[in-house]
Amino acid sequence: MRGFVGLTYTWFALWFMAPAAIMLVYSFGRTAGLTQRGLVNLHHLGLGNFLQALRYPTGTVLVISIENAVLATALCGLIAYPVAYFIARKLGPRSRVIVLLLVVLPFWTDYLLRMLGWRIFLSPLGLLYGALNALGWHVTYISILDTRSAVMVGLVYNYLPLFILPLAVVLERIDSQLLQAADDLGATRWTVFRTVTFPMSMSGVVAGTVLVFVPMLGDYVTPTLMGGARGLMIGSLVASEFTEGQNWSLGAAMAILLILLLVAIVAMAWLFVTGIRLVAFRLRSRALAREWAT
Amino acid sequence: MTTHTHTDDDAVASVSVASAPAVVLDGVSKVFRGPTGAKTVVDDLTLTIRQGEFFSLLGPSGCGKTTTLRMIAGLEKVDGGRIYLGGRDETDLPAHSRNVNTVFQNYALFPHMSVFDNVAYGLRRQHVAKAGLRQRVMEALALVHMETYAMHRPTQLSGGQQQRVALARSIVTQPLVLLLDEPLAALDLKLRESMQEELKRLQRELQLTFVFVTHDQAEAFAMSDRVAVMEAGTLVQVGSPEELYLNPATRFVTTFVGRANFIPVGLVEGVAVSSPHAVAARELEDAHSADATLVFVRPERLQLHLGEIEASGPLVRGWVVDRTFAGGLTTVKVRLADDVDVLVTSDSAAPELGGAVVNATVTLTWDVSDATLLDR
Known part of the structure; x- marks a missing residue:
């Protein structure tokens, strides 16, 4: 061992x-x-590389990247939660394995193929517009391909399983006797979810958020494939310094800055969550102590 | 589903809520359907639990006692019969609409909440105002001596402490009935005994109705006003611990409750005969089968005599195979003919015990009023 x-x-x-x-x-x-x-x-x-890395267009691209990653992470969470909840709490052990398998099934196909598949699906001659036209909504002349929206679709699609899996594990581990205890003490189904299931699944939400947000911010293949020139993210910028730019030291400096930024974001989020808990706990204990003393 | 007739429905409904029994089970049944087929776990159970009573459901594991408790709580749907709580038919109400709380076997405290929030949970569901809520939570915690742990997490507490918090959480809303599912099973012996006293005290002080599920006969007898013995999904006997001990209804109850002797006898011309020694028996009409019957006597109701003596009452003879000294009482194991072993408990100071050494021939006598005839 x-x-x-x-x-x-x-x-x-x-x-x-x-x-x-x-x-x-x-x-x-x-x-x-x-x-x-x-x-x-x-x-x-x-430190010359770092000073150069902070110059235009890094800042602008970084802001766009963070916006993209935050929004795509939020979308992932919103989609992943009901899916994970269904898998973990509504399915039997056998069908659970099958559905979890379906969740990771896309990973068995080559990444490029899947992205190209999305491009075909989203293209003006593709299925999406065909379906919209068939429904009488003629939007052929606006393409979402090679826009930030397409990047968003690609990001959510690629990282969704990474949010579902940890969340499903955490949700499955919640002792159903706790839910019964809440029911027994007068909580309706929604209240049981709000006061027991959801708070107890927070570790899964946090794990999913970190697992999805961190690689998303550095992703450069998805933005390039889905967003084209308009879908630039910070990862693309770093990659281009290593490839087209042949400026490895500048690329390295940008990568280091990106790592530091991610560490800072995760640390801040962690401090924020634990800090709020700690302060709330202190205030409540003090109030209780005061009341009990009188 | 059930063949039970509902003749007493009107009677139940007409009784005012205040004096109505806390729980009435009327022909309640439960069937679990699994891949291997359906299994009836509770079969046509009819039972009345009075208000303010400490009532125990006693039986071996798998007898349906926990399922019965969960049906009263509303955590399990019934497949037949009706459940009345405080005089109202609440068979179809979900658990959160019933004024019944449960103390779960492994406590089921919410790990993400403080002790205070755990206890406050039920009150918050009733939208109790903040000031009153704090007061009531702290009073409930004080009742179980856990008031200094209000801001602890359940995971920071020992098993006994978690047990107390679970109790406080269930009693704080003053439910009509408190259901306890083997709450002491996970505690060690010493803690269990002190918790037994604690539970009795709580029940007396709060005048709550407790329904206590256990497989431990001593525990049920030590705490309960009345005990219901269950076997394989059916009710075998209900009564005070004294009634169950002295007048057990079936052989199952006798073996489940305390130590018991079964002396095989045959009936000859209306007289119960133990081969090879004859015994006179009472109430021979009790014996359903004429030629195969058991006499049931408690070990402390047998009298031990040295040698082969004659007596006017029933008697059996045998020889001592073992004796166990347990302080004030000594138990002697006597082997009868047909290799039947009988236990006799006597005061350790009794003079005849001196001669009751291993292999000594002895005669056992008893009072007919202390014996019961049972089907074999």
Whole structure:
């Protein structure tokens, strides 16, 4: 067991920590000139890349990216909750396995194929517009393909299973005796959900949010495939520095900034949630103590 | 579904709510349908529980006692019969509309709420105003000596403490009936005994109706005003602990309640005969089968005599195979012919015990009024 844990750490260090460390080092370097050896010149370390990374258009793209990721995460949550609830609390153990399998089934098809499938579906000659036309709603001349809306569709579609799975696990683990106890104490079905099921599923909502939001913010393939030129997200910008720009040190600096931003967002969200709980708890205990003392 | 006639419906309905029995089960049945077929877990159960009574449902696991409790709570639908709570037919009401609370076997405290919020849960569902709510929650917690733990989480408490919180949560709304589903089963012996006293005290002080489910006869007897013994989904006998102990209705009740002796006898010309020794028996008309009957006697109702003595009353003879000293009382195991073992409990200071060593021949006598004839 200990050997296994050691192996896990080694694996993690080798394939995650080491590349991240290399990126960190690169971000302080300078892109090698055409005649120089290697990708990044590390003889003159400095913060120049970071200053350049903060310049236009990074800020604008970053704001759009955060907006996209927040909105798509919220949509994922809204869609995932009823689905996870149905899977975890309404299905029998056997049909539960089948439906969970269906949730992850798209992952068995190549990512590019699925995205191209969406492009065909959303295109002016595709199924969506065909259906809308058939219903008498003639909107052929507006295409949502290659817009932010298409990016949103792609993001929600791609990350939805990552929200459903942890949420379904948490919802399934809620002891049904607790729901019976609430019922027994006078709570209607909606009140049982509001006061017991939903608060107890918060850890699943938080896990789903983090699992979906973090990779979404850095995603560059989905925006490129679905949004084209108008669907630019921060990940695309970073990727283009590594590929077209051939400026690895600048790309590394942008990546590091993105990581720091994500850490900051997650930490702030965590502090916010626990902080509110702590303050509320303190206030209530004090009020109770005062009352009980008199 | 049930063949039970509802002749006493009018009587139940006409009784004023205040004096109506807390719970009336009228021919209640429950069938569980699984992949392997239907199984009747509660079969045509009729039972009346009075207000302010400490009532126990006693029986081995699988006898339907917990299902009965859950049907009273409204957590389980009935498949036949009616349930009256406080004189009103509430058979079709959901659990949250019934003025009945349950203490679950593993407490079922809400882990995401403080002890205070757990206890306040029922009051909040009744929209009790904030000031009164605090007062009542803290009073309920004080009643179970948990007032200093109001802001703790249930996971920070020991099993016994969680048990107390669960109790406070169920009594704070002053329900018509409090249902307790083996609430002491998870506690160790010492804690269980103190909780038994605590429960009795609470029930007396609050004058609530308690319906207590247990498989532990000693527990049921120590606490209850009346006990209902259940076997395989049916009610076997209802009565005070004394009645059940002294006049058990069936062999099942005798074995389930305390220690019992069964002495096989045969009937010869209207006289019960134990082979090879004859015994006189009373109320021979009780014996349904003429040639295969058991005499039931409690160990402490048998008298032990040394040697082969003659007596005017019933007697059996045998030899001592074992003796167990338990403080004030000593139990002697006597083997009769046909390899039937009988236990005799005597005062440890009794003079005849001195000679009752292993292999000694002894005669056992009893008073006919202490014995019951049972079908074999």
